[in-house]
Amino acid sequence: MAILSVQNLHVQFKTPFGAVYALRGIDFELAKGEILGLVGETGCGKSVTGRSILRLLDDNAQVTAGRIAFENSDLLRLPESAMREIRGKRIAMIFQDPATALNPLFTIGQQLADVLRAHAPGAAAARRRQSLDLLASVGLPDPAQTAKVYPHQLSGGQQQRAMIALSLAAKPDVIIADEPTTALDVTIQAQILDLLRRLQRERAISVILITHDLGVVAETCQQVVVLYAGRVVEAGAVAAVFPAPQHPYTQGLLAALPRPGSRGSDLKVIPGNVPSGLERIDGCAFAPRCEHVMNRCRARQPAFTSFSAAHHAACFLHEASVCG
Amino acid sequence: MKGRAVLRIEVGSSAWFLLRDRAALISMTFLILIVLSAVFAPLLTPYASQGMGAPDLAAKFEPPGIEHPFGADGLGRDQVARLMFGARRSLSMGLLVVLIAIVIGAPLGMIAGYIGGWIDEAVMRVTDVFLAFPPLLLAIAIAAALGASYINAVVAIAATWWPWYARLARAQTLSIRERAYIEAARSIGVRDRVIIRRHILPNIMTPIIVQGALDVGTAILVAAGLSFIGLGTQAPFADWGVMISDGRLFFLSGRWWMSTFPGLAIFLTAMAFNFLGDGVRVAADPRLRRMR
Amino acid sequence: MAFVSFLLRRLGLSVVVFVGVLLLTFIVSRIIPSNPGALYAGARPRPEQVAAIEKKLGLDKPLSEQFHIYVHDLLGGDLGESYHSRRSINADLSIFLPATLELVIAAVLIALVIGIPVGVLAGAYPRGVFDYATRFVAIAGVSVPSFWLALIAQSVFFSQLGWLPLGSRISRDATLFYPIAAQTGFYLIDAAISANWKAWFDALHHLILPALVLSAYPLGVTIRMTQASMLEALSEAYVTAARAAGLPRRVILFKLALKNAIMPALTVVGLSFAYSITGAFLVETIFSWPGVGKYVTEAVLNVDFPVIIAVTLVVTIFYILVNLLVDVIQAFLDPRLRLV
Numbered sequence: 001m002a003i004l005s006v007q008n009l010h011v012q013f014k015t016p017f018g019a020v021y022a023l024r025g026i027d028f029e030l031a032k033g034e035i036l037g038l039v040g041e042t043g044c045g046k047s048v049t050g051r052s053i054l055r056l057l058d059d060n061a062q063v064t065a066g067r068i069a070f071e072n073s074d075l076l077r078l079p080e081s082a083m084r085e086i087r088g089k090r091i092a093m094i095f096q097d098p099a100t101a102l103n104p105l106f107t108i109g110q111q112l113a114d115v116l117r118a119h120a121p122g123a124a125a126a127r128r129r130q131s132l133d134l135l136a137s138v139g140l141p142d143p144a145q146t147a148k149v150y151p152h153q154l155s156g157g158q159q160q161r162a163m164i165a166l167s168l169a170a171k172p173d174v175i176i177a178d179e180p181t182t183a184l185d186v187t188i189q190a191q192i193l194d195l196l197r198r199l200q201r202e203r204a205i206s207v208i209l210i211t212h213d214l215g216v217v218a219e220t221c222q223q224v225v226v227l228y229a230g231r232v233v234e235a236g237a238v239a240a241v242f243p244a245p246q247h248p249y250t251q252g253l254l255a256a257l258p259r260p261g262s263r264g265s266d267l268k269v270i271p272g273n274v275p276s277g278l279e280r281i282d283g284c285a286f287a288p289r290c291e292h293v294m295n296r297c298r299a300r301q302p303a304f305t306s307f308s309a310a311h312h313a314a315c316f317l318h319e320a321s322v323c324g
Numbered sequence: 325m326k327g328r329a330v331l332r333i334e335v336g337s338s339a340w341f342l343l344r345d346r347a348a349l350i351s352m353t354f355l356i357l358i359v360l361s362a363v364f365a366p367l368l369t370p371y372a373s374q375g376m377g378a379p380d381l382a383a384k385f386e387p388p389g390i391e392h393p394f395g396a397d398g399l400g401r402d403q404v405a406r407l408m409f410g411a412r413r414s415l416s417m418g419l420l421v422v423l424i425a426i427v428i429g430a431p432l433g434m435i436a437g438y439i440g441g442w443i444d445e446a447v448m449r450v451t452d453v454f455l456a457f458p459p460l461l462l463a464i465a466i467a468a469a470l471g472a473s474y475i476n477a478v479v480a481i482a483a484t485w486w487p488w489y490a491r492l493a494r495a496q497t498l499s500i501r502e503r504a505y506i507e508a509a510r511s512i513g514v515r516d517r518v519i520i521r522r523h524i525l526p527n528i529m530t531p532i533i534v535q536g537a538l539d540v541g542t543a544i545l546v547a548a549g550l551s552f553i554g555l556g557t558q559a560p561f562a563d564w565g566v567m568i569s570d571g572r573l574f575f576l577s578g579r580w581w582m583s584t585f586p587g588l589a590i591f592l593t594a595m596a597f598n599f600l601g602d603g604v605r606v607a608a609d610p611r612l613r614r615m616r
Numbered sequence: 617m618a619f620v621s622f623l624l625r626r627l628g629l630s631v632v633v634f635v636g637v638l639l640l641t642f643i644v645s646r647i648i649p650s651n652p653g654a655l656y657a658g659a660r661p662r663p664e665q666v667a668a669i670e671k672k673l674g675l676d677k678p679l680s681e682q683f684h685i686y687v688h689d690l691l692g693g694d695l696g697e698s699y700h701s702r703r704s705i706n707a708d709l710s711i712f713l714p715a716t717l718e719l720v721i722a723a724v725l726i727a728l729v730i731g732i733p734v735g736v737l738a739g740a741y742p743r744g745v746f747d748y749a750t751r752f753v754a755i756a757g758v759s760v761p762s763f764w765l766a767l768i769a770q771s772v773f774f775s776q777l778g779w780l781p782l783g784s785r786i787s788r789d790a791t792l793f794y795p796i797a798a799q800t801g802f803y804l805i806d807a808a809i810s811a812n813w814k815a816w817f818d819a820l821h822h823l824i825l826p827a828l829v830l831s832a833y834p835l836g837v838t839i840r841m842t843q844a845s846m847l848e849a850l851s852e853a854y855v856t857a858a859r860a861a862g863l864p865r866r867v868i869l870f871k872l873a874l875k876n877a878i879m880p881a882l883t884v885v886g887l888s889f890a891y892s893i894t895g896a897f898l899v900e901t902i903f904s905w906p907g908v909g910k911y912v913t914e915a916v917l918n919v920d921f922p923v924i925i926a927v928t929l930v931v932t933i934f935y936i937l938v939n940l941l942v943d944v945i946q947a948f949l950d951p952r953l954r955l956v
Contacts, residue, residue, distance in 0.1 A: 054860055088862030095860075100853040104952060105875045114872075115861045150951040166861060452629070453636030456939075457932045460894040465641070465928045468916060469648045469655065545761060549898050552763050553913045568764050572902070575767045576775055576782075587764030594759035602755065 002029040002069075003206050004053070004091075004174055009066035011048055011057065011230075013277075020277040022048045022061070024230040024285075030174065030223075035200055035207040037217035037238070039253070040227035043274040046210045049227070050176045052076075053208075054087055070174075089119045092167035096179040098159035102151035108135070108162050109147030112169055119170035134165040139195060157188035164195065168203075178210045193220050214257050218242055226250050229275050229285035236311030246305075246313035248290045284315070292317055348603030351596035358593060362411035371402035375409035377560025385574075388581050395581035397570060403585055406562055410586060413474065413563035414593075417556070418544035421481045422536045429486035430532055433493030434524060438501060438516070444494070451487035459484065460549060467555040474563075477556040481546055488539075489532055496528035534604060541597025548590050564590045619954050622947050630940050637932055642686050645925045646679070655921045657699060669699075695926040700918040705926045708911065713930065714801025715785060716896050716907030722823055723830035723892040724885065730831075731838025732881060738839065739846025739877065740869045750839060757836025766829045766899040773825055780825045783904035790818040826903040830895040834888035842881040849876040882946050886939040893931060 011023040023045045030036050038046050051057050053068055053075060068075040075086065087093075095101035103111060112131040116122075128147075135143035138161040151159055160180060167175055177196065181189040197220060200207050209221055217224050217238060224241050226234040226249065234247040245251045252270040272289035275281065283298040284290070290297065296316055305318040366372045374380060383400035386392055394403035436447035454462070467480035500506065500523070509519050544564075550556045551565030562570070564586040571582025649655045653670040661669075670676055674685045689696070695705040738750040773780040781787065785803060786796070794815040796806045804823070807816035849855070850873050858868050900909030908927050915923035947953045 056856055056859055084862050084864070086862070087860055093857070093860035095853060095857055097853065101857040103854040103858070103872055103876070105879075105950075106872070114858075114863055114867060118861070118863045118867070152952045163857075166857075170862065449632055449636065452633050453640055456633045456637055456936050457928070458890040458893040458935050460897055461928050461931060462640075462644075464897065464912065464916065465644050465924050466648065468919075468921060468924045469644050472916075541759065545759070548761055549763065549894075552761075552898060553901075553916055555916060565761075568761070568767075572763075572767060576771055580771065583764065583767055587761055587767070590761045590764065591756075591759055594761075595755055598755045598759050602751070 001032050003032040003071075004030040004208075005069045006049065006053070007067040007069065009049065009052060009068065010064040011045075011052055012062055012064055013058075014060045014062065017278060021280075022230055022277055023052070023066075024281070026066070026227070026230070026232055028225045028232060028235060030206050030208055032206055033200070033204045034223055035197070035209055035221045036223040036225060037221035038208055038210045038225050038227065039212065039214055039217055041212060041253075041274050043229075043277075044227040045230040046212075046227055047178055048230075050093070050178050050208060050210050053176060054091060054093060055083055056093075088115060088167075088172065089170040090172055091174040091176065092170070092172040094160075094163055094167050094175060094177040094180045097183045098156065098163040099151065099183070101163055102159060102166075104151055107148055107150055108154075108165075111162075112147070112166060115166055115169040130169075134168055135162070137199075138162070138165045138168070139191075140165070156184050157191060160184060160188075160192050161195065164192075164199070168199065171203075172205065174206045174208070176208045176210070179212070180209070181216065182211070182213075189216075196220065214242075214253055226253070229281065230277065231285060232314070233286065234311075234313040236308070240308055240311040244307075246307060246311070246318055247286075247315050248292055248317070249286045250313070252289075345603040345606070347599045351599040351603075354592065354596045355600070358411060358589075358596075359415065361408050362415055365405070365408035365412065369402065369405040369408055371405035372409075374401040375405035377401070377562070385579055387579075394585045395579075397567075397582050398574070403567075403581065406567060407564070407585060407589055409561075410563045410567055411589070413557050413561060414544050414548060414565070414590070415540075417474070417478055417481075417547035417551075417563065418540040420478045421485055421543040421547060422539050424478065424482035425485035426489050426532060426536050428482070429489030429491075430493040430528070432486070433490035433495075434497045434520065434528060436490070437494035437497030438520060438524060447490060448494070451490050454484060454487045457484065460546060463546065463550060464553070464555065467550060472555045472558060474557045474561070477547060477550045480555075481543065481550065485539075485543070489536065492532055492535060493528055496531055497524055500524055500527050538597055538601035538604065541594040541601075544597075545590060545594050618952075619947060622953055623944060626940065626943055626947075630936055633936060634933070637929070637936070638687060638690065639683075641925055641929050641932075642683050644928075645921070646675070646682060646686075649921075655919070690929070695930070696922045698915070698920055698923050700915070700920040700923075705923055708923075709908065709926070709930060711801065712906060712908045712911045715905060716893070716900070716909060717934075718802045718804065719823065719826055719830065719900075719905060719907060720889065720892040720896055722827035723895070724834060724888045726827060726831040727834035727838050727888045727892070728885065731835045731884070732842050732878075735839040735842025735881070736846050736870075736874060736877065739843040739850065740873070742847065750843070754836040754839040754843075757832045757839070759836075760832055761898075762829055762832060762895040763898040763902060765832055766826070766902040769825055769829050770902070781822050783822075783826075783902070785822050785906060786815065786819050787822070790815045794818075826899060826905055829899055829903075830892045833895060834884070834891045837887055837891060838881075838884045841884045841887075842877065845880040846873060846877040848880075849873040852876070879946055879949055882942060882949075886935075886942045889938045890935055893935065 006026055006028050009023050009026040010021075013020040013022055026045070026049055028036070038049060040046050048057065048061070052063060055075065057063075063076055066076065070086070070091070075083070078086070102108075106114075109128075109131055112134060113124075113127050116127045116130055131147055132143040135146050140146045140158060140161050146154070146158075146162070151162070154162060180196070181192050184192060193216065196207060196209070199205060209216070211217060221238050224236065224238050225232055226247065228249050234241060234245065234250045241250065242254070245254050249270070256269055270289055275285055275288075283296070283300055284302055287293045287297040294316060302314045302316045304312045304314045306312050307318075361368060365375060369375060379399035379401060380396070381400050383392065383396040383402075385398060386396040386400065388395040392402045392404065394407065396402055397406065432447050436444040462484045463477075463480045466483055467477050470476035470480060506519060506523055509523065547556060548563065548565030548568070551563050552569045554569070557563040557566050559566075567586035568583045571579070571586075575583045646652050653666045653673070653675050654661055656673060657665045657669045674682050677685075693706065695709065697703065698705055698708065701708075734750055738747050741747060770782055774782045794812050796803055796812060796815050796819070797810050799806050799809060803819035804816060807813070807819060855868060855873055858872055863872070896905075896907060896909040897912055898909070899905075900907050901913050904910070908931065912924055912927050914920075915927075
């Protein structure tokens, strides 16, 4: 059962050179209690999608079409005051670089207290106890001491744990984690992902994990949505997509992934760059970089082909084969 | 090729933003008019000789009217003519101050930033010392030491102004020095002199010249201050600061026009420069652009 | 301790700057003038006067020795003698300096008390009417010639409205009937100490107009810098994070962003001091304010060079101290420096 569903989301940015089309029709559903990976290269629209859900886009961004269904409402049409009730309390967010996402001039305890105060009026003593519980639950040693320190006194991994504690403070149902491990060391990365998995299990939280790293998705997620140039190119259960990727872009991403036993020369890199979004794209956005490109790829958008109930891809290669 | 195209878009969009900024546009127009009136002063006023100081005692203290739209001063000189000829002095003072300061400061900052080490340290400490003085004060002392005159006032202000450009040039140089093509040029043994002339100088001059152009307004303001206390332009010539000073003692006794108009001239000119500067800053910084 | 090492480094820098300031004023007074002896002897000196001065200042000796004498006199607290009034500059400054500092501090306070909140609001609500009005006021403040503004202000508040006095620090009546017992030289403080409230209000009345005029430039600077640092703080990732956590806008603007914005904005305290001093040199004469500004402008007219150099030095030392204090406070407020 879906707790959150994004439907036909279009977002553009106004710039001096004209409109930049960041999202050109995104659809996906987040099932309750699952971790969904949103993947793609830089500039594919992963972060924009995440921020659109909480309506945290910059002033020059504009949602031109779409619906974000959460419970019985459309988040894109809620008044700002109602949105403030959603943020943090129902849907929370974790950011890429905890060093800048934590306020440098307030202690971790003060920052937790601010979030608790915003969502649950209560006594200061109760808030304090809650803060310590939260810090303990994200695996920070000596919560009482941690509450008293400033962000710069923690290590990167500890900062990200504190950030996660902040996002959990108001007991949200959904967490959007925007590249939560990109700024961290590899060993710390694994710990943070473990923590996310554990929290998702224990608290039945649904997570959207935004990442450019398919390895992270393979380890952590149940579902995966692959974005390219503001569109979904392939989506499905990780168990279905990873063994048999159907879209050339997903295949390229997976081929670029280091595997145990593979040597450096085996790794393939997809040549070319993600389109800027300035120009109109009539056909498949991946066509200029695709090794299987055909004439019709440039003329119109391929439709989704289903390979199973839990696996879809938008590519003419399969449209032909399945439809005959 | 690609890099160049991106650059063109950036410069183009900045100019586009500046032109959309109404205040900046009005300011530019105003400044062009002021400069034109200063350059063509002898052609624009029938009282050119009065503009350069000749008295006309018959018109002593004449209030604004048809003959003298801004009135006449204590020696009967037409105030419009005085303002136009004063503009030549005030504007050129501001311009010269900035020019001299850039000529001193930019090479020093560039050398400090390029060579680094103790030379960098020394140059920066010297700028610290100059900037440790409240702005006008050191200029007063230097101007007094040199003797009161138009050109000495310019030199005195420029002597207190160059550290800003030295710092700007240093910062720019440091950021460019790290770029790959400079590293590459150095590694294949291109001489420092060539690197500085070919790569550093052209790249740092644009921001310095832009900053300098926008500083002219403040330089005019400071120069007027020095003239006001008697350390700048000397009689029979006048700049806007001198004119305010000349009219000061008559201001409250009903002869308000002598100080009012030159003061407005300084005010509006400095304001035009500052609005332009604001516009350029916003246009050049995409982050600010989004905020406006 | 990062803070202690910062403190030591900052103090060391101030000492270096102080030595540099001594050297530079020495260069300005002895090397730049073509004939320093004549300059020190005042307007149209007689040859024997020049000779006497040259002997007294050691101008016939090598420069290194001259510098030694120069520094020795200054560190001994002897600023020399005015060649116009023949009075000790130390004695003159002990009267004029408090007058100027009182005026300058008042101007700085006005600039900060009005400028910081206005800048914060303009930064918090960009693109509104308030933002544009503020932009205009700030630019006008840094563009208006203070000496001209002083004349306009006198004409409006004295001649037209009659609300405020024309100039001077205190009225003649007050000096006759409620004289202020001099202690600090700051009239408002001295009058308050002796509970001489009539004189206190009289002094305040005289202070308002010149202080307002002086505050125009620092006010403009304060507004612009505060606004800029507020905009900067609001564009940081922690503000987005705070919004994502559902914190109320009021808390984000006036608690989280403000605290981050206020520290860089503190730099304006030092700048405001500098600009107010600069203004004082130009407008004290207009307001007949018996301070160092009037002292120097009169010295310029009388070609009284020792006074100019002495004031330059003393005021610059005050400015160095103010900047040092501001930097130390700023560093102390920043937990990243205070705690490691």
